[in-house]
Amino acid sequence: MLNAIEVILICLVAQAALTDLAMRKIPNVLILSGLLLALILHLLSGPPWAPLSHWLAGTMAGFFLFLPxxxxxxxxxxxxxxxxxVGAFLGPWAALQIAVVSSLMGGVIALLMLLVxxxxxxxxxxxxxxxxxxxxxxxGVPLLPVPLEPAASVGGIPYGVAIACGTVSVVVLNHC
Incomplete structure (x- = not known):
């Protein structure tokens, strides 16, 4: 059975996915309120410093995984x-798992969008x-260095959808 933190996270990533589909952006207010809510829930769930370090480690892991x-x-x-x-809610290990699954789902979404x-x-x-x-x-053909002209973009994908799908997948699979 899902705990409260996971249910709230799923609701937040679902909202982010819907907003990303509709407006092609994820509002900062959603992210900031989610970070604050995760911090409060972690502080209420155990000894003072353990949840805080879990929240901070998850936040940094999630951030630095996709920063490149x-x-x-x-x-x-x-x-x-x-x-x-997402990392703030679930911690660094889950953030890594979700990043991997989200990357795979993002690739599938990108291929489908290219075909459609x-x-x-x-x-x-x-x-x-x-x-x-x-x-x-x-x-073996000698070439002079010539700068590449920027290629025409084929468009972006609503990656919030991939992150939401990856989050739901990892959370549900952890309970099976």
Whole structure:
């Protein structure tokens, strides 16, 4: 049976997913209220410092797991903050599990969106543009250094949905 912390977290990530689908952003007020609520629930659930350190470790783990993707412009800041909130509720180990599952689900969502929108041709052109100099260099063709022109984006995905699905999956599987 799910405990109160997990039920509240599932409600919060469901709201984040719906907002991400509708508006393509995750509101800061949702993230901040979730972080505060997680802290309060942890403080009420045990000795004073143990829950606080669990909350802080989970928050930092969730944040730093997706920060590189944000820095590489592969993810929006709201998604990174949402993962930090998830870590605040469940701790660092669960944050790592959820990040892995969310990444897999995000890949599936991205492939489905490419197929549905018909942008798979553009992604193929982008991959060829990125890989062509490498393949030519590997085959022995001397190349002058030429900066790559930025490839046309094929669009982003509502990653809040992937994080919500990953969170629900890990929470439910931990109870089976």
């Amino acid at each position: 993707l944000y820095l590489l412009r592969g993810m929006a800041a709201g998604d990174v903050k949402l993962m930090a909130m 929108t018909g942008r798979w041709r553009q992604i193929w052109r982008n991959l060829v543009q990125i890989c062509q100099p490498l393949l030519l260099r590997l085959s």
